[in-house]
Amino acid sequence: MKWSELSDNWCPVARTLSVLGDRWTLLILRDCLLGLSRFEQFAESSGMTRHILADRLKRLVEAGILVRNPYSEAPKRYDYILTEKGQELAPALMTLRDWGKKHLPVRRASTS
Template sequence: MKWSELDENWCPVARTLTLVGDRWTLLILRDCFLGSSKFEEFAASTGATRHIISSRLKRLVDAGILERKLYVERPKRYEYLLTEKGREFAPALVTFRDWGKKHLPVRRSVIAAKG
């Protein structure tokens, strides 16, 4: 079954996954909750390509999870802000975070290798 076929599925989990069920979308939402709002911030934080970030932001705006606001006229630059609908996703992200902290702790050797 293709992702596009799940958006009309009877299961609300399946329908939700069609919108936020990939790593880049979840990381963009994480960054929004942490205060990021600009394209370049999402690029730096997630490591995703510009094309991926652009497509995920468009999908989130189209779904009413983020709103796009112009903050610089020349050249045109937009920021992406959580809507009320988007802010309602907070408990899901908190659950992801808490589960990851408990079951997938960062090993010190991984941190040392990056530092």
């Protein structure tokens, strides 16, 4: 089953994952919550390709999670800002962050 086919699934988790269910989308949301809003900032922060980033931003705008606001006319550039719907995802992302800190701590090499 394709992700796009989950939009009519009875399960709200499956429907949510059809919109948010990949690492790149979650990293964009993380960056928005950290105050980033521009294409170049997202690309630098996440390391994703421009093609993937453009695709994920488009999907998030279409889903009403982000809104695209122009900040430059020449060249045409946009800020991507969380909508109220997008801001409601903050507790879920904070829970993922906290779970990762607890169960997947960064392992640093010993300096002996």
